[in-house]
Amino acid sequence: xxxxxxxxxxxxxxxxxxxxxxxxxxxxxxxxxxxxxxxxxxxxxxxxxxxxxxxxxxxxxxxxxxxxxxxxxxxxxxxxxxxxxxxxxxxxxxxxxxxxxxxxxxxxxxxxxx
Amino acid sequence: xxxxxxxxxxxxxxxxxxxxxxxxxxxxxxxxxxxxxxxxxxxxxxxxxxxxxxxxxxxxxxxxxxxxxxxxxxxxxxxxxxxxxxxxxxxxxxxxxxxxxxxxxxxxxxxxxxxxx
Numbered sequence: 548x549x550x551x552x553x554x555x556x557x558x559x560x561x562x563x564x565x566x567x568x569x570x571x572x573x574x575x576x577x578x579x580x581x582x583x584x585x586x587x588x589x590x591x592x593x594x595x596x597x598x599x600x601x602x603x604x605x606x607x608x609x610x611x612x613x614x615x616x617x618x619x620x621x622x623x624x625x626x627x628x629x630x631x632x633x634x635x636x637x638x639x640x641x642x643x644x645x646x647x648x649x650x651x652x653x654x655x656x657x658x659x660x661x
Numbered sequence: 662x663x664x665x666x667x668x669x670x671x672x673x674x675x676x677x678x679x680x681x682x683x684x685x686x687x688x689x690x691x692x693x694x695x696x697x698x699x700x701x702x703x704x705x706x707x708x709x710x711x712x713x714x715x716x717x718x719x720x721x722x723x724x725x726x727x728x729x730x731x732x733x734x735x736x737x738x739x740x741x742x743x744x745x746x747x748x749x750x751x752x753x754x755x756x757x758x759x760x761x762x763x764x765x766x767x768x769x770x771x772x773x774x775x776x777x778x
Contacts, residue, residue, distance in 0.1 A: 592768075644719075648717065
């Protein structure tokens, strides 16, 4: 069955520090991978997605993620975080069946200290 | 509207009470999803509609949970005889494509936080 695991539940960084959030997946079909972000008091929104092609995916706000098939990983990175990146980050894969439902990880809460 | 709208934003229910949660998807979006997000967890799929047809309800935790989308736009998630374990944020999401198109973005509402006391 499809699943994702996020190893970092709570991360605290200072501004300008580099960020890497882990995501490992178990998925039996064509791999599609997503990162969603939820800023405080706001709705979940798509940060970036991998569908095919270049395994290094660029997203909004300077985020990127690399799909490494041999490691079943899709880690999220940002070279220099800002206070405004404080949010909860979710990795997701499509669920089974023909719908586009998503299977989410448990999330990583990132707190950036000014 | 510009995005997915959910109401109410907050709901406190006494145990045993019935509740109804509303979702207004983005106009024209074919697909509509309901998710449940417990505290400290990621969203978990409940059910999926393509227009007015409920094609997947595999995530509904019990027969106390019921969802409908009678005209293919607004959807309502109803929970009967609420229990404390139903306390969670209920998220609605919509997307334009039909099933089978994987490379697509789901747009989420802000959710309804349900607290059962």
